[in-house]
Amino acid sequence: MPPQSGVNVGKPAPGPDVGQLFTWDEIGLHSGKGNSKEDKWLVISRKVYDISRFHLLHPGGTRVISHYAGQDATDAFTAFHKDEDQVRKYLHSLLIGELAPDQPSCEPTKNEMLINDFHELHATVKKMGFLKSNYPFFIFMFLHAFLLDIAAWLTIWYFGKSWVPFLTAVALFTIAQIQYGFLQHDFGHISVFEKTKWNRLAHFFVMGVLKGGPASQWNHMHNQHHAKPNCFRKDPDLNMHPLLFTLGKPLSVELGKKKKKYMPYQYQHKYFCFLAPLTFTIYIQLLIFRYTIQRKKWIELAFILIYNIRVCLMYVPLMGFKSFMGLYWLARFLESNWFLWISQMNHIPMNIDYDQNLDWVSAQLSATCNVDQSWFNDWYTGHLNFQIEHHLFPTMPRHNYWKVAPLVKSLCAKHGLKYQCKSLFTAFADIVRSLKESGEYWEDAYLHG
Template sequence: MCKETKDTTPLPTYGWEEIKKHATKSDRWLVIDGCVYDVTRWAKRHPGGERLIAHHAGQDATDAWVAFHKDHKAVGKYLKPMMIGVLKEGEAKENELIKDWRDLRSKAEDVGYFRASPIFFSLILLHIIALEVAAWFLLYTFGVSWLTLLAASILLVTAQAQAGWAQHDYGHLSVFNSSRWNHITHIFTINFLKGASSSWWNYRHYQHHAKPNRMSKDPDIRMDKLFVLGKVQPVEWGQKKKKGFFGLKFNFQHEYFFFIMPPLLMPLYFNYEIPYFLISRKLWNELFWMGSFFVRYCIMFHHFLGIWGSLCLYLWVRFLESHWFVWTTQMSHLPMDISHDQDEDWVTMQLKATCNVDPSFFNNWFSGHLNFQIEHHLFPTMPRHNLAKVAPLVRSLCKKHGIEYQSKSLLTAFSDIVGSLKDSGEMWVEAYNM
């Protein structure tokens, strides 16, 4: 029940039938821990973005709210003025699974799994900087040749990929106790070290975590002009006789995937989407810090390659990194359940949409510990070095409640991406020809 009602004047009570009516752009209610909040006016000022609020309108957002925020007392102060009532007695969406899940989270907090290791994250940043310095030193010492450029490219690609995983840590507030320091270091890592944007990443990535693999809510699966995904979308599009760009037929998507997503996502699409996002929202400060990356890159490599050569090196590095990024990020989501939002509980929704890749020193490093995708989605603010520690507890929870917990080898995970695209394409053509 709502804890905010203690020692206060009794507030109106609402049932789910009424709450679910308030899920429009001009009228948004949500429930957190039995309290009913009208967040309509607050939505546009929400640091995580308006859409994150919209995706939970008319629903119980308790576990999402707990998962995304570190200092619940501080954030709770913003909620108090928006409370308009309480959930009717007996209508709380709390079953045995949710009770066990919340007990598990409390246990993880008590044993310190949400405390970050300063040494671990310092070493992560140092090895990223060391890789970039090594690439520069290689060209400085041995000159420009195809062999030194290839070696330098490998070092730079590795630095960029690892910086991608590092910025992910800071973006999820999982390193420092202070949200402010997490935000500052996030800007340094993603804007200055990677040439992207923290605001753009927050806008996209928090939506993905809130409703993973849920059509119209997860931006990471909005690929319908190029790919149809899962088992629902292919049938819907096939029945409506829809095709992709320029009449693209989706039954070939498992083949043209290799020529579109891995090589072009970062050097082509992201280089368009991110500046557009920042300029359209007039985020000039972010644009400055993003631009500082390109200035830094040109300063580092201008002596060896000139301005245009430095930019060509950047695009080459992005081209290679894009393969790393796409295969690693898609392996845990694309083969999983992709459908419309069913307003499921936090645990069921996350387990349907995610799977793990078997742990090893290489797999952990290669994926930035995102091979523990299940644990990361359940505990997005947990430092990545503790995901392996909480994994046995999550496995036990899933076993007790009959929820499938998938973990597979790295190569199987890669293969399943292509296999799922092939299956979805076949569903599309079958529905299209009916």
């Protein structure tokens, strides 16, 4: 039976027995680009779905699902949804057909053998229980962060606000906040509790009451990062490009040829360590209020205000408003430094480009690398030293990354994929090195392009 087209874009599908067959070329025409920005189809397990309207209602955010318009989203769907059977019920009304029998299960440009092997690996990982969490581990991670938070206040309460207790409190407060950050990351990825709703509630609490941020904003931004890591205009973590930094060879050359010079990028490796965390600190605080107000997230805004009122009531009576502002903003700046170096050591040195529509495994490996395992590295990075495993299995509890790492290495070796792992110091140095190289690519293109 020859492939058929002619589906009316935007109209609800009549149900699963549509009977229409499509080719990958036809599906690629519905990518939400050009003259058909609201025309979006995607493929999940050979089924074709019209998300032209649904993307606006998608619980995970409109952009993350739209990034797969015109593409195969099977592995992304599996990675993001813990209870696939429940979610598939909502796909029923979006189904408009399926791939024609003569069409491969993935786009012809992708490695079907690698994809099939990864599906087998995912089934093995699930069967071995690596997607199930160890509750005592997460209880310990919460308690140790909470005790550090309390210790920061007790230090000021008992010793006063002279320099030694002040800096001690700053250190304790910073560590508590970064560990809360790793914990909210766990809840945000639905990797702690079996039920999604319990993860969402815990995420809402930790992010709002303990960190002073909106959980929905984190989901909106971070899910996109995982869906299309290091893909310019699809990964929000690249949003500072090109205002402050130029990242990766293709984008640096493009920026240079266009004679764009917002900053002296040839020196970006020198100003990154100060300007990046300073900008991030200010940008995030402003973005929090802008996001909650623009999107009318009033409950989350209320929790953010509760957080700020709480810390003021805890510290201002003990040390005065000015000293508290010094403690709070110094801690936020240090936290931003910690977070940026940890998060970017796995990504900035890797391939950065526009979306090349790679298969799930190749896309994650080209954009991520690991850092050596040790007790300190695991704690200091929130287990994000296993960034490869985290990106391949976003809902996996972090205490299981080391268990699945040998299986991932075997998959990479079988298909000739590079599995990068380095020391913590090398990972930090590679950030500076890659920024320097990108600046040189920009400068050469700017002067001679």
